[in-house]
Amino acid sequence: MEFSPKILALICTYCTYTAADMAGSARMQYPANVRIVKYLCTGRIDILHIMKGFEAGADGIMVSGCEAGSCHFLEGNLRARERVEYAQHLLEECGLGAERLVMYEVAASDAPKWVIAVKEMTERVKALGPNPLNSGWVPEVVVPKELELAVQR
Amino acid sequence: MIIAERKPFAEIKDAVAPYEKVLVVGCGTCVAVCLAGGEKEVGLLASQLKLARGQNGKASQIGEITVERQCDLEFIRPLSETVAAYDAVISTACGAGVQFLAALPEMKPVFPALNTTFIGVNEEAGFYTERCRACHQCYLGLTGGICPRTMCPKGLLNGPCGGNIRGKCEVNPDRACAWCEIYAKLEGEGRLGLIEAILPLHAHGRSTTPGTVIHPAYKRRYGAHE
Known part of the structure; x- marks a missing residue:
């Protein structure tokens, strides 16, 4: 079976999420490998969130925020970039490799760019192979009991 | 405050390589302020260790705990019990904290995660300069x-x-x-x-041996009164 990477996308609600939403509304096709986590601003993304993502078995993580200069909170995306660079350094140190973590900038109106970013990330992670932490690990879908009950209510 | 830098990851990883269960102990005072050994940095180091060890498929258990100060018995004494479940301890405190922790009874082998650099000031976030040689x-x-x-x-x-x-x-x-x-x-x-x-002339002799200070109000307690 072909390797289908699990990619975590940590994105800001104002720019990238809007672009991703627009891509969906416009029926643009892109690989279904990304799992989106929406932040109010990429400035809120902590290096620990990224590390825990890899610990949990993500094959790649993409952080995507507003374009430089257009952050709704002025410099959240710039801080995110600094943190991503530091996280890349930490990943390199522990042998997982910095290439599994990439920062993108996608403006709210730029749905095609989001599609390109996801395609590029998917190709990149496919080339890198699975996260060595879950070699032989088969993902299973488990719906927690509480969640099931909540849905029934 | 005391400024420290984290050691290269490889050095820390190699030091604890023989041990399966490792506890990372953080210090919430000076080294937390200089972003080298506080709760956040303990989390990052533990995460890095888990990622590095997981790649080799090696079973390991990495614990995390951060105390207020490792240079104060009041805060580290309870760790004697915590470490019972581990084989080794990594301390992200300054040299003083590491030594105090290592001297606890029932303590496992302790390894430093930081290089203590100097007594300095916080010029700006992430920017520290030396000011005192003690x-x-x-x-x-x-x-x-x-x-x-x-x-x-x-x-x-x-x-x-x-x-x-x-x-x-x-x-x-x-x-x-x-x-x-x-x-x-x-x-x-x-x-x-x-x-x-x-x-x-400066009294260099006082800096060449480990110093001791007993507060005048406590001289009787420590039998140091004249």
Whole structure:
């Protein structure tokens, strides 16, 4: 079976999420490998969130925020970039490799760019192979009991 | 406060390689402020260890705990029980904290995660500079609040030396000469006369052996009263 990477996308609600939403509304096709986590601003993304993502078995993580200069909170995306660079350094140190973590900038109106970013990330992670932490690990879908009950209510 | 830098990850990883269960103990005071060994950095180091060990498929257990201060028995004493479930301990405290932790009864082997660098100040977020050598004798009242022991590479008490070039240090021309700065500061404060006073020889002997300080109010308790 072909390797289908699990990619975590940590994105800001104002720019990238809007672009991703627009891509969906416009029926643009892109690989279904990304799992989106929406932040109010990429400035809120902590290096620990990224590390825990890899610990949990993500094959790649993409952080995507507003374009430089257009952050709704002025410099959240710039801080995110600094943190991503530091996280890349930490990943390199522990042998997982910095290439599994990439920062993108996608403006709210730029749905095609989001599609390109996801395609590029998917190709990149496919080339890198699975996260060595879950070699032989088969993902299973488990719906927690509480969640099931909540849905029934 | 005490400033420290984290050791390269490979050094830490290799040190604890023989141990399966490792506890990372953080310190929530100085090293937390200089972003080297607080709760966040403990989380990052533990995460890195898990990622590195997981790649080899090696079963390991990495625990995390951060105490208020590792240089205070009150905070580290309870760790004697916590470490029972582990084979080794990584401390992200300064050298003092690591030694205090290692001296606890029932303690497992302790490994430092930081290189303690100096006593310094927080210039800006992530930017720290040295200010004090803890030399047992403070001259700052006579030198306009600029430490000649620390800021002058030669530690001259009666400067400047002949090597300063237009107010720059001959050891590092990018830096200002400490004694030129002291001169300017004293001049600005109208107490330039102080520069003529010859400071006596520094008591270097006090810095060569581990120091002890007993507060006068506690002399009876520690049997040190006259």
